[in-house]
Amino acid sequence: MVGSVEEGRLVVAVALIDGARRVLAARRVSPPSLAGMWEFPGGKVEPGEDELAALRRECREELDVEIEVGRLFGEIALPRPGWRMRLWLGRVAAGVPVAAEHDDLRWLGVRELDDVPWLPADAPLVDALRAELGEPGEGLPAS
Numbered sequence: 001m002v003g004s005v006e007e008g009r010l011v012v013a014v015a016l017i018d019g020a021r022r023v024l025a026a027r028r029v030s031p032p033s034l035a036g037m038w039e040f041p042g043g044k045v046e047p048g049e050d051e052l053a054a055l056r057r058e059c060r061e062e063l064d065v066e067i068e069v070g071r072l073f074g075e076i077a078l079p080r081p082g083w084r085m086r087l088w089l090g091r092v093a094a095g096v097p098v099a100a101e102h103d104d105l106r107w108l109g110v111r112e113l114d115d116v117p118w119l120p121a122d123a124p125l126v127d128a129l130r131a132e133l134g135e136p137g138e139g140l141p142a143s
């Protein structure tokens with residue numbers, strides 16, 4: 001495209017689910033416009049890199065864990081022309097996540113998904129996860 005300074009990129013991320021059906025969220029430190037907002041661990045797939053190899057690499061770099069990847073959960077457009085993000089389901093296979101590149105990590109239960117400010121583009125994925133993990137209390141009396 002005339003005037004375009006960069007091509008679209010694929011970002012790959014993972015919703016790591018633990019045995020209590022909680023999801024791991026990570027708080028970004030950069031860039032300043034995104035710092036303080038929460039995301040799914042992941043990052044850009046490098047040119048020529050296999051998507052799931054990229055996902056495993058990012059989890060080692062960001063969390064110091066090995067992961068087991070499940071199914072592809074969803075794909076969204078990111079707010080940069082041509083950029084998209086694919087979210088996989090997964091679990092930690094080895095290690096305990098540490099925030100190597102974020103400044104906080106939280107395991108969020110389905111009722112806690114709204115407790116953190118997610119990156120805006122992630123909203124439809126967070127909504128879909130809420131449905132995936134189930135809404136405890138739905139249909140139950142309030143008291």
Ligand SMILES: Nc1nc2c([nH]c(=O)n2[C@H]2C[C@H](O)[C@@H](COP(=O)(O)OP(=O)(O)OP(=O)(O)O)O2)c(=O)[nH]1
Binds near residue numbers: 011012042058085122
């Ligand atoms: N990892 C991740 N990135 C997301 C999410 N939602 C969202 O809009 N993004 C955006 C933020 C960034 O613009 C882009 C990911 O790029 P990044 O800068 O984290 O990728 P990276 O780890 O490869 O970064 P770097 O090596 O260039 O520092 O995708 C999400 O849930 N997870």
